[in-house]
Amino acid sequence: MRRTALLAASAALVAGVLARPADAAPGAPAAPAAFVHPGVTVSKGQLDFTRSKVNAGAQPWKGAFDRMTASKYADLNRTPKPRAVVECGSYSNPNLGCTDEREDAIAAYTHALAWYITRDERHARKAIELMDAWSAVIRDHTNSNAPLQTGWAGSSWPRAAEIIKHTYPGNWANSGRFATMLRTVYLPEIINGSHSNGNWELSMMEAAVGISVFLEDKASYDKAMAKFRTRTAAYVYLESDGALPKTVPSQNLDTREKIVKYWQGQTTFVNGLSQETCRDFTHTGYGLSAISHVAETSRIQGQDLYGTDVGERLRHGLGFHARYELGAGAEGWLCGGSLKPGLGPVSEVGHNALANRLGHAMTNTEALTLRGRPAGSNNLFVAWETLTHGDNPA
Numbered sequence: 001m002r003r004t005a006l007l008a009a010s011a012a013l014v015a016g017v018l019a020r021p022a023d024a025a026p027g028a029p030a031a032p033a034a035f036v037h038p039g040v041t042v043s044k045g046q047l048d049f050t051r052s053k054v055n056a057g058a059q060p061w062k063g064a065f066d067r068m069t070a071s072k073y074a075d076l077n078r079t080p081k082p083r084a085v086v087e088c089g090s091y092s093n094p095n096l097g098c099t100d101e102r103e104d105a106i107a108a109y110t111h112a113l114a115w116y117i118t119r120d121e122r123h124a125r126k127a128i129e130l131m132d133a134w135s136a137v138i139r140d141h142t143n144s145n146a147p148l149q150t151g152w153a154g155s156s157w158p159r160a161a162e163i164i165k166h167t168y169p170g171n172w173a174n175s176g177r178f179a180t181m182l183r184t185v186y187l188p189e190i191i192n193g194s195h196s197n198g199n200w201e202l203s204m205m206e207a208a209v210g211i212s213v214f215l216e217d218k219a220s221y222d223k224a225m226a227k228f229r230t231r232t233a234a235y236v237y238l239e240s241d242g243a244l245p246k247t248v249p250s251q252n253l254d255t256r257e258k259i260v261k262y263w264q265g266q267t268t269f270v271n272g273l274s275q276e277t278c279r280d281f282t283h284t285g286y287g288l289s290a291i292s293h294v295a296e297t298s299r300i301q302g303q304d305l306y307g308t309d310v311g312e313r314l315r316h317g318l319g320f321h322a323r324y325e326l327g328a329g330a331e332g333w334l335c336g337g338s339l340k341p342g343l344g345p346v347s348e349v350g351h352n353a354l355a356n357r358l359g360h361a362m363t364n365t366e367a368l369t370l371r372g373r374p375a376g377s378n379n380l381f382v383a384w385e386t387l388t389h390g391d392n393p394a
């Protein structure tokens with residue numbers, strides 16, 4: 001009997017080692033005593049730095065601004081295309097308002113940036129027109145991709161809204177209706193997270209954190225940040241994690257076999273490897289970008305995560321994938337020797353924070369960042385980050 005109990009205890013210990021969950025977020029609340037505005041991904045100090053550089057004609061900011069203003073998102077004749085119900089299936093099939101919603105949200109952010117840099121009120125009014133059009137109409141997101149779609153569009157809306165509400169002296173009469181839209185249509189769809197591939201929950205928590213800042217909702221901010229910390233630890237591997245990657249407890253990845261399957265069949269784990277590396281770099285880029293955006297928002301709000309494991313995972317994640325994105329061939333142990341590059345314009349925020357601000361050597365990330373300048377948009381939720389974060393000390 002005693003031997004049986006010992007064997008059972010040993011088995012439980014092994015299972016625990018195999019499926020050690022990601023560390024929960026620190027117990028202290030993450031929300032600030034008072035929220036900083038504008039404070040979603042980009043701060044007033046960063047906007048002021050960008051504006052001064054663009055107005056001085058300095059590079060790379062002037063070139064980045066020119067690329068932004070030449071894009072379809074900066075068109076002052078843009079007509080918003082809101083829908084009451086946005087229906088997005090897998091890989092946007094069906095696509096009933098999905099592209100329209102994401103791109104109108106990016107356009108609102110683009111016009112908000114253009115307003116701040118140029119002080120041309122036409123851009124502020126266009127951003128307001130886009131936000132008002134959607135807040136007057138949308139009621140729901142449906143079909144299988146609804147949580148991800150809500151996360152993508154919900155990441156861009158509060159960026160735009162923060163700049164307009166807190167820097168534009170003109171009247172935004174419907175800002176309260178826009179806040180209600182974020183609170184009732186977006187936040188409930190994303191705040192409880194996802195058990196899909198990690199980029200889903202990371203983008204959803206990016207949106208939830210940004211929305212919480214705009215709404216000054218401390219409870220939602222804390223909930224979203226806790227989920228973000230847990231998911232980030234389960235998305236990018238560090239050797240200090242042990243033999244296997246950390247997991248999200250509620251996913252019940254409690255055996256090595258389950259973990260390997262969730263990590264796309266990868267059995268060797270090294271610093272910076274992502275849960276989706278062996279799927280493709282594009283989805284991995286979504287995850288890394290969301291990590292950088294939440295870390296940047298958190299820093300603006302007074303809690304700097306770049307000096308924690310979040311920063312370490314982002315630093316190694318960017319560096320690991322940048323090396324292959326720059327042309328290194330995959331070793332046999334990595335994804336069966338076959339990779340699918342296409343990281344996207346996702347490295348500026350992390351590179352600026354970790355290399356420029358904290359002084360980490362990030363040779364491959366820097367080379368990739370410089371090669372991609374001026375960074376554009378991925379047409380989903382990433383936009384104009386050379387302009388806002390390239391070599392920005394603020």
